[in-house]
Amino acid sequence: MDNRPIGVFDSGLGGLSAVRAILKLLPNEDIIYFGDTQRVPYGSRSEKTIEQYARQDIEFLEQFDCKLILAACGTVSSVAKNAAKCAKEPFIGVVSPAVKAAAEATKNGKIGVMGTWATINSGAYDREIKKYSPGYKTFGVCCPVLVSLVENNWIDDDDSITREIIKRYLAPLLSEGVDTIILGCTHFPHLAPIIQQEAGAGVSLIDTGREAVLEVKEILRRQKMENSAGHSGKIRYYISDKTQNFCMIAKTLLGVDISENVTFREISEKS
Ligand code: DGL
Numbered sequence: 001m002d003n004r005p006i007g008v009f010d011s012g013l014g015g016l017s018a019v020r021a022i023l024k025l026l027p028n029e030d031i032i033y034f035g036d037t038q039r040v041p042y043g044s045r046s047e048k049t050i051e052q053y054a055r056q057d058i059e060f061l062e063q064f065d066c067k068l069i070l071a072a073c074g075t076v077s078s079v080a081k082n083a084a085k086c087a088k089e090p091f092i093g094v095v096s097p098a099v100k101a102a103a104e105a106t107k108n109g110k111i112g113v114m115g116t117w118a119t120i121n122s123g124a125y126d127r128e129i130k131k132y133s134p135g136y137k138t139f140g141v142c143c144p145v146l147v148s149l150v151e152n153n154w155i156d157d158d159d160s161i162t163r164e165i166i167k168r169y170l171a172p173l174l175s176e177g178v179d180t181i182i183l184g185c186t187h188f189p190h191l192a193p194i195i196q197q198e199a200g201a202g203v204s205l206i207d208t209g210r211e212a213v214l215e216v217k218e219i220l221r222r223q224k225m226e227n228s229a230g231h232s233g234k235i236r237y238y239i240s241d242k243t244q245n246f247c248m249i250a251k252t253l254l255g256v257d258i259s260e261n262v263t264f265r266e267i268s269e270k271s
Contacts, residue, residue: 002225005030007061007069012040014187015072017209028227031235038241042075043116054080074185078124097211103132105204106180112173113140115184143169150187182206237262
């Protein structure tokens with residue numbers, strides 16, 4: 001048994017798709033969430049910058065004595081290999097759990113990946129998928145605008161502009177005949193209902209945040225690191241800039257008002 005919190009981070013609101021899964025799958029766990037709202041988006045930045053941000057995010061979470069850190073960010077998970085190695089505690093990214101789920105879901109071996117520029121250009125999902133079967137084909141599409149849509153709460157089913165943008169990003173994947181799409185950025189599960197409608201019921205969507213949390217659950221079980229049964233998990237949120245919309249959009253995404261639990265904390269630029 002280990003009653004320390006799980007550290008979770010992302011550039012902004014995307015990682016809340018993982019928080020949503022933790023609330024459901026690991027209700028006894030305490031969470032420290034860090035959203036780097038000062039520096040979102042990460043996905044259009046260079047490898048060097050993403051490495052630096054990831055290292056600082058991990059250092060920030062380490063002050064809370066976390067038992068495990070989850071990079072609930074496809075961009076960090078794909079690009080920041082060195083930062084991941086520096087973490088003192090078990091460190092989980094979203095790429096390999098998502099790929100495992102996609103490899104199980106696909107029937108025709110054609111897998112689409114929607115992600116940020118940095119994620120798609122890194123080829124991380126593609127490399128990981130090839131480990132399952134060299135015959136699997138991946139088709140990546142950079143979808144940076146979807147990050148802004150989520151950060152601005154343009155996620156409603158009836159938002160025709162959001163729908164048109166999604167259609168445009170999906171078109172090359174659907175024309176290749178993919179039967180599975182990895183939502184390779186944790187912001188994208190927040191748009192899953194529209195993506196599913198536009199992709200069609202025959203396409204399986206993989207929620208990276210949820211798959212990573214399933215992996216975390218398995219690690220905690222195997223290593224006997226779960227929180228005490230009966231403990232009701234608490235979440236503390238830290239953001240690096242006082243954005244007014246964080247609490248408002250988080251309420252839409254999580255269905256609960258988190259404003260009492262959010263603290264503004266500037267991120268150290270030292271490292
Ligand atoms: N949610 C992140 C990801 O999974 C980051 C998006 C961004 O900041 O560009 O890639």
